[in-house]
Amino acid sequence: MSVLPIITAPDPRLKKKCQPVEQVDSQIVQLMDDMLETMYAAPGIGLAAPQVGVLKRVIVVDVGHDDQRDPRFFANPEVVWHSDDVASYEEGCLSLPENFSDVVRPAAIKLRYLDRDNTPQEMEADGLLATCIQHEIDHLEGILFVDHISALKRSMILRRLTKAKKAHRPLAKYATA
Ligand code: NI
Secondary structure, three states, X not given: OOOOOXXXXXXXXXXXXXXXXXXXXXXXXXXXXXXXXXXXXXXXXEEEHHHHOOOEOEEEEOOOEOOEOOOEEEEEEEEEEEOOOEEEEEEOOXXXXXXXXXXXXXXXXXXXXXXXXXXXXXXXXXXXXXXXXXXXXXXXXXXXXXHHOOHHHHHHHHHHHHHHHHOOOOOOOOOEO
């Protein structure tokens, strides 16, 4: 497994719609494992393939604890149901380092996907897991968490990131997705 460089905004690759994988073959398993390693190293609780420059519908998530990891792998994840109830979490993103904002999303979801063994699966999620999965699926559509907040706040965050990039300032690392 290897740790891959994480792309930070602004970057056109973070705004692209990703392509489904045909199947979870050895190449996709390798990608999933590298993404998990990259996510743990960051550290983060979720990572989507476009964040490492791969425009494929693959995400990894772990909302467990350091002493009890709970890695989950999803290819072609699709929300097939969501609750009317909503939940608000303060979200961050490894591609938008040092920036956080409250985002409102459905509180519970039902998901269809291919697992790491290429087996079709269905699962339900709520709480932080549901939020994290929705955040990562957004990445596959070229949507960032800042696209859910006010235009004013979004432009403030993006201006800050552009400035940091130009200054080649190393960015601090937080437990974000
Ligand atoms: Ni993110």
